[in-house]
Structure formats: C-alpha cells, structure tokens
Amino acid sequence: MSSLLATGRTHDCGSLRREHVGNEVVLFGWVHRRRDHGGRIFVDLRDRAGLTQVVFGPDIDEGAHALADQLRSEFCIGIRGTVVDRGENENPNLPTGAIEVEAHTLEVFSTSATPPFVIADDDRLDVHENLRLAYRYLDLRRPCVQRNFLLRSRLYQITRSVLTRHGFWELETPYLVKYTPGGARNFLVPSRLNPGTFYALAESPQIYKQLFMVAGFDKYFQITRCFRDEDLRNDRQPEFTQIDVELSFATPERVFAPIEELVAEALRELAGHELELPLPRLSWREAMERFGTDKPDLRFGLELRDVTEVTRGCGFRVFESAPLVKGLCVPPEHAAPLTRSQLDKLTDFVKKREHGGAKGLAWARVEPDGSLKAPFAKNLSPEATAGIVRVMEAEPGSVLLFVADDFDTVHTALSALRLHLRDLLGLLDEASPSWRLAWVTEFPLFERTDDGRYVSAHHPFTSPLPEDVPLLDTDPASVHAQAYDLVMNGNEIGGGSIRIHRADVQAKVFEVLGLDEEEKQQKFGFLLEAFRYGPPPHGGIALGLDRIAMLLAGAESLRDVIAFPKTQRGHDLMTGCPTPVDEAQLAELYITHRPLPGRDDT
RNA sequence: GGGGCGGUAGUUAAGUUGGUUAUAACGCCGGCCUGUCACGCCGGAGGUCGCGGGUUCGAGCCCCGUCCGCCCCGCCA
Numbered sequence: 001m002s003s004l005l006a007t008g009r010t011h012d013c014g015s016l017r018r019e020h021v022g023n024e025v026v027l028f029g030w031v032h033r034r035r036d037h038g039g040r041i042f043v044d045l046r047d048r049a050g051l052t053q054v055v056f057g058p059d060i061d062e063g064a065h066a067l068a069d070q071l072r073s074e075f076c077i078g079i080r081g082t083v084v085d086r087g088e089n090e091n092p093n094l095p096t097g098a099i100e101v102e103a104h105t106l107e108v109f110s111t112s113a114t115p116p117f118v119i120a121d122d123d124r125l126d127v128h129e130n131l132r133l134a135y136r137y138l139d140l141r142r143p144c145v146q147r148n149f150l151l152r153s154r155l156y157q158i159t160r161s162v163l164t165r166h167g168f169w170e171l172e173t174p175y176l177v178k179y180t181p182g183g184a185r186n187f188l189v190p191s192r193l194n195p196g197t198f199y200a201l202a203e204s205p206q207i208y209k210q211l212f213m214v215a216g217f218d219k220y221f222q223i224t225r226c227f228r229d230e231d232l233r234n235d236r237q238p239e240f241t242q243i244d245v246e247l248s249f250a251t252p253e254r255v256f257a258p259i260e261e262l263v264a265e266a267l268r269e270l271a272g273h274e275l276e277l278p279l280p281r282l283s284w285r286e287a288m289e290r291f292g293t294d295k296p297d298l299r300f301g302l303e304l305r306d307v308t309e310v311t312r313g314c315g316f317r318v319f320e321s322a323p324l325v326k327g328l329c330v331p332p333e334h335a336a337p338l339t340r341s342q343l344d345k346l347t348d349f350v351k352k353r354e355h356g357g358a359k360g361l362a363w364a365r366v367e368p369d370g371s372l373k374a375p376f377a378k379n380l381s382p383e384a385t386a387g388i389v390r391v392m393e394a395e396p397g398s399v400l401l402f403v404a405d406d407f408d409t410v411h412t413a414l415s416a417l418r419l420h421l422r423d424l425l426g427l428l429d430e431a432s433p434s435w436r437l438a439w440v441t442e443f444p445l446f447e448r449t450d451d452g453r454y455v456s457a458h459h460p461f462t463s464p465l466p467e468d469v470p471l472l473d474t475d476p477a478s479v480h481a482q483a484y485d486l487v488m489n490g491n492e493i494g495g496g497s498i499r500i501h502r503a504d505v506q507a508k509v510f511e512v513l514g515l516d517e518e519e520k521q522q523k524f525g526f527l528l529e530a531f532r533y534g535p536p537p538h539g540g541i542a543l544g545l546d547r548i549a550m551l552l553a554g555a556e557s558l559r560d561v562i563a564f565p566k567t568q569r570g571h572d573l574m575t576g577c578p579t580p581v582d583e584a585q586l587a588e589l590y591i592t593h594r595p596l597p598g599r600d601d602t
Numbered sequence: 603g604g605g606g607c608g609g610u611a612g613u614u615a616a617g618u619u620g621g622u623u624a625u626a627a628c629g630c631c632g633g634c635c636u637g638u639c640a641c642g643c644c645g646g647a648g649g650u651c652g653c654g655g656g657u658u659c660g661a662g663c664c665c666c667g668u669c670c671g672c673c674c675c676g677c678c679a
Contacts, residue, residue: 033641035637035639035641035642037635037641038635039635039636039637040635040637041636042637042638042639042641053638053639058636072630073630086637088637089637089638089639091639094639114612114629114630117612117614117629118612121613121614121629126613126614128608128609128614128671128672129672130609130670130671131671133671183678184679185677185678228678228679231678233673233678234672352605352675353675354605354674457679458679459679485679492679495679542679544679567670567672568671568673569670569671571670573670573671
C-alpha cells in the first residue's frame with residue numbers, strides 16, 4: 001500500500017482554516033484545476049467537501065514539484081504538506097481561501113483520461129443531458145450536483161428522525177407483488193419457478209401497509225422505491241422513492257400533524273425557511289374555484305373570479321350562453337407587458353388543447369372612468385360592466401382576462417394562464433424563494449370515464465366523507481373522499497387518504513365501481529379476508545421524496561436528484577439498458593415474444 | 603399514439619439566399635513563466651455537420667425517412 005493511503009487523510013478538502021496554519025496534513029482528492037507558473041504549480045484539490053489550494057515548488061519539495069508537472073485534470077491524488085497562511089493572497093471565493101497547503105509529498109493514485117466534459121465548469125450545467133447521463137459518474141463529481149445528493153441524504157435522515165420520534169416503525173414491504181390490473185401499469189417479472197406466471201413490481205406499498213395496520217403495528221413508515229411503467233416526464237421516473245406512512249385510529253388531522261412537522265424540519269434544515277404551522281387547509285372545491293387546479297401555487301395572487309352571475313343577460317352572447325364565466329384580473333402595476341399582440345398570444349395559449357382548449361380569451365382594459373375598453377365592451381350593459389369591475393376587484397389600468405365555457409375547460413385554461421402569467425409578468429421574486437404549502441382536502445371519491453363508468457379518483461379503499469356515505473346510493477359523482485394532497489409551490493408532493501374499514505361501505509364502493517364478486521375476490525380477496533378480523537380505522541399518506549428533494553434543491557428536473565435516472569424513453573444511457581436478453585433465459589421462463597413493431601426482419 | 607424544440611471539433615455554440623479551405627470560445631497537446639486562483643503568453647493538433655436516401659453543377663443549409671435527447675398532451679398521483 002502507498003504510504004499516504006496507509007496514513008489516511010487528516011482532513012477533507014473543505015475544512016482547513018487559518019487555525020490549522022502550521023499543521024502537517026494529508027489530503028486526498030481530484031485535480032480540479034491546475035495553474036502552472038513554472039516555479040510554482042497551484043492545484044485546486046477537490047473532494048465532496050470542497051476545494052483546497054495546494055502549492056508545489058522546487059523550494060518546497062523538488063521531487064513533488066517535478067511530479068506535479070505531470071498532473072492533469074481529474075487525476076486522483078494524495079498530498080502531504082504544511083498548512084500556510086495566504087495572508088494578502090487570500091481567496092475570498094473559497095471557504096478554505098485563507099490558507100493553502102505547501103506539498104512535500106505527492107502521490108498519484110490514478111491518472112485520468114481527458115474527461116468528455118469539464119467537471120470544474122461546475123456552475124455551468126449546459127452540457128447536453130445525453131452526455132451527462134452517459135458519463136453519469138463524472139456528472140456526479142460536479143460539486144453543484146453533489147450538493148443535491150447531500151441534501152437528499154439529509155432528507156432521509158430528517159424523515160427517519162421525525163417519524164421515529166412520533167412512534168412510527170420503519171418496516172419493509174415486498175417489491176415483487178401480486179399483479180393487479182388497473183391504476184398504473186405494472187412492470188412484470190416472470191417467475192422461473194412457476195412458468196407462465198408473473199410478479200409485478202410494486203407501484204406502491206399500499207395494500208401491505210394497510211395489512212400492517214391489521215397486524216396492529218399501529219404506526220408505520222418506509223422510504224421505499226415504487227415502480228410504474230408509464231410515460232416519463234420532467235417530474236416522473238419509472239422508479240421513484242416515496243416516504244410511505246400509515247397509522248391506525250387515524251383522522252386526516254392525525255395524518256397531517258407528523259407530516260407537517262417533517263416538512264417544516266426539512267425546510268428549516270435544508271432551505272433555512274421557518275414554516276408556519278399548521279399549514280392552510282383548502283377543500284378541493286375551493287382550490288378549483290379560486291385557482292382552477294387541485295395543486296395551486298399559493299406564492300402569488302391572481303385568483304380566479306366568477307362573473308357568471310353578473311354577466312347573465314349582459315348583452316355579450318359568448319358570456320350569456322356559457323355555463324361558466326370566470327376571469328383573472330391583472331393589476332395595473334403588472335399589466336404593462338400585456339400589449340395587444342401579447343394578448344393575442346395569450347388567446348392562442350388558452351386555445352391550445354393542453355391548456356384546456358378554450359374557444360377564446362375575452363380581454364378588457366379598465367379605463368380611468370371605470371368603463372371597459374374591449375372588443376366586446378360595446379355589447380355590454382352598464383349594469384354588467386359595473387358588476388364585472390366589482391367582482392373582479394378591478395381598478396383603472398387593470399387588464400381582465402375571461403374564459404367562458406364548461407367547468408373543466410374554464411378551470412384548465414385559466415389555471416394554465418395563471419401560471420403562464422406568473423412567469424411572463426415575473427410575479428415571483430426569484431431572488432428570495434418562498435415556500436407556500438397547503439393541504440388540499442375532500443377530493444371527489446370517483447371520476448367518470450368517457451363511457452360513463454365510475455373509477456376511483458384515488459384508490460378503491462379511500463373512505464368517503466362520513467356525511468356523504470348516503471350519496472353512494474343516490475349520486476356517486478358528488479361523493480367527497482377523505483383524501484388529501486400536500487401541495488408545495490404548485491407541486492403535488494404527497495397524497496393520501498383515510499381508508500375504508502367498514503365492510504358495508506367497502507361493499508357499496510365496489511358496487512359503484514361495478515366490481516362483481518369474482519373480480520373483488522380475484523383482485524383484493526386477501527385484503528377483504530384480512531378485514532374480517534378486526535381492522536382498525538386507519539389512513540396514511542405517501543410523499544414523493546424525489547420531488548421534495550428537487551424542489552428544495554431548486555433543481556429543474558427529477559433527474560437532478562436521482563443518481564442514475566432514465567431518459568424520457570426509459571433508457572439508461574450509461575449501461576444501455578433495457579436490452580434484449582439471452583434466448584436461453586427466455587426459454588427457461590417459457591417466454592417468446594411477438595414480432596416487434598417497425599422491424600421488418602424479412 | 604400525438605404536438606413542439608434540439609443534434610456542427612472533446613465541450614458549448616455561430617454558420618447569411620444552397621457556392622472558395624466549415625468559424626469562435628473553452629478544453630486538449632507542446633513550449634515559457636515563483637503568486638495564480640476562469641492565471642497569462644507563444645505555438646499546435648483536432649470535423650462521419652446524428653444516420654440513410656433524394657433534389658441540385660454544387661447540400662451543414664432544401665425534401666423524405668430514421669435514430670437519439672429535452673419539453674408537453676394522452677397516460678400516470
């Protein structure tokens with residue numbers, strides 16, 4: 001073994017200060033940058049803790065100086081030397097800038113080929129993502145990337161600390177689970193021992209954690225991987241990490257309390273932000289009405305206003321004939337960028353299918369005398385004009401933007417427009433990031449499919465609000481659930497529910513979902529059987545750990561907080577997976593595949 | 603399945619109406635340099651313009667197809 005390795009390092013590259021001057025130290029790390037002045041060679045030595053300037057010179061050590069001439073970027077080296085005060089030459093940009101290490105010994109542990117991109121260009125992430133992913137281990141060397149993973153590591157520790165303090169047991173559930181169609185698409189794992197049958201990779205530990213409650217474990221949590229074979233997005237990976245939580249004798253408030261403490265501590269420790277508890281609660285209905293979405297960004301105003309009533313019989317047919325007319329009021333101080341051509345762009349924006357596909361955007365400016373200047377204004381009755389100005393809380397100089405359509409279209413379009421205006425008009429202060437969290441509660445229990453069937457909005461074990469139970473018979477669409485999401489800055493970071501523990505209510509829900517006895521037994525027989533033996537009332541939540549880490553890190557993508565992520569097409573560019581497999585292994589599993597699409601082998 | 607953006611030197615980008623030898627910065631290689639810290643100076647190497655086909659006297663540029671990456675819809679909590 002080399003002498004320095006045997007000695008071991010005395011410090012990391014981020015910790016030396018003026019108080020260490022005179023110490024003999026051993027540092028290990030990578031050559032971040034090298035500046036060769038002939039008689040002086042400076043090396044910024046990097047490890048995960050920081051940078052330390054190391055100096056080589058013939059007067060310090062002739063051999064080390066000669067060897068340092070051969071150093072190049074990303075060589076992995078060890079040095080022994082003396083900490084000296086830099087005095088006038090202090091570098092204020094480095095935490096270790098007050099000192100440098102005069103190297104008496106240099107050992108090259110390993111040389112490095114010229115990396116495909118420069119690791120030291122740390123603050124610039126502008127390397128193509130495919131290259132970053134192909135050389136992920138080098139990408140992960142960058143200090144700015146490493147910071148995200150330190151944050152992520154601390155998030156695990158905070159989670160464990162807070163939840164353990166609250167009496168939760170950390171437990172594990174299987175990844176190889178029973179295949180249940182419906183919900184997210186499963187990854188399948190063939191069973192060699194049972195040819196022709198498959199496990200599924202768990203989409204979530206949902207059913208197992210409920211069985212923990214039946215088992216009397218009372219309070220459970222797990223930081224666990226979940227697998228979903230669905231299309232990827234900026235904030236969606238096929239494997240991701242949840243903080244999964246379940247507790248017995250639960251009410252929504254009893255679920256919220258420890259979770260609020262967890263996010264508060266995470267924000268305090270990782271973002272330096274003191275969260276005010278309890279967090280605001282917002283019913284789903286209120287969130288939709290005020291923001292047009294179930295995950296409102298509460299960092300700015302610009303709330304939706306309903307002018308349906310005041311525009312009945314107003315003289316403008318578009319408004320009169322629509323089931324719902326709502327609008328946004330851009331106050332005068334932000335309205336300047338909204339020129340005529342910009343308003344035309346906003347009209348195109350709301351017409352796009354992904355922004356709701358509204359038929360148009362009606363806009364108006366409020367004149368100093370309180371009248372409206374707009375293409376449609378001449379049609380408006382004075383009463384309607386006054387009503388609009390009042391409801392919109394408009395003042396002279398405000399710009400009003402209206403969408404008239406059905407409930408879904410109006411809210412989708414105005415919600416998208418609201419976020420668009422947030423960015424267009426700079427409604428957030430980028431310099432001082434703010435953190436606005438809220439619980440969105442009382443989601444609808446069911447959603448209607450195109451062919452009129454009911455499906456669970458959350459999952460089939462979600463409990464209705466007690467007062468809505470009778471509606472299961474008469475009007476399932478209006479039943480609200482004891483289901484909730486946790487929303488942070490317009491992102492859903494968690495969701496959960498109180499589960500059904502009463503057999504009669506569960507039976508009713510299955511009835512609405514159209515599950516017959518056979519399907520029930522086939523899909524959930526074991527859970528229903530378990531629920532015959534005194535299940536406690538229970539409920540829980542799952543938090544998206546990756547998303548929380550992404551937001552706290554200020555990252556743009558989930559990929560920035562997952563060490564080895566997949567591309568949008570599900571590829572790992574470093575290993576090249578997924579790949580075909582050996583025919584022999586397929587044969588062992590009794591698997592053949594159909595002709596592949598788009599490959600004409602003939 | 604659909605819509606949009608992108609792919610030019612190791613990297614990031616520029617490349618005019620289709621026209622001479624495809625540019626720049628950084629990086630890399632060699633040399634010089636004892637106070638730099640994005641060191642500096644001098645010199646040099648480096649190109650399958652993603653891939654395939656087409657139009658043309660001539661294609662990085664136009665057309666068709668295809669692969670890859672990113673963003674979005676559908677899908678997915």
